[in-house]
Amino acid sequence: MAATNPAKTLQDETSCPICLEYFKDLMVLDCDHNFCRACITQCWEGSQTLSCPQCRQTCPEKNLRPNRQLRNIVEAARGLRLQSAREAETEGLCEKHREPLKLFCKDDQIPICVVCDRSKEH
Structure with missing residues (x-):
């Protein structure tokens, strides 16, 4: 079994499966799948039958509930990401690849890694 990256797992679990960004105005459906309110509303717009975009379970009505516990975890994950980015900058490492910033991109005018x-x- 391959080793998992806890940071990647956390990011995946705190991201909306529709927009792939951190959840905003997090809502949970009866099937326990989570979405941003705007994403699920747009997904259902004009549909005759309302179903979960992940498992396709039919939702009897627009029964969206806030998921406060996961919302708190999303906020913590955002904070960790910002902290990691700041630490990478001060350490001279690429935020995305955690590699030393040894090169310079003339077009973007920023240091980059190999x-x-x-x-x-770049």
């Missing part, structure tokens, strides 16, 4: 350079992002 992985960024090879990925053609």
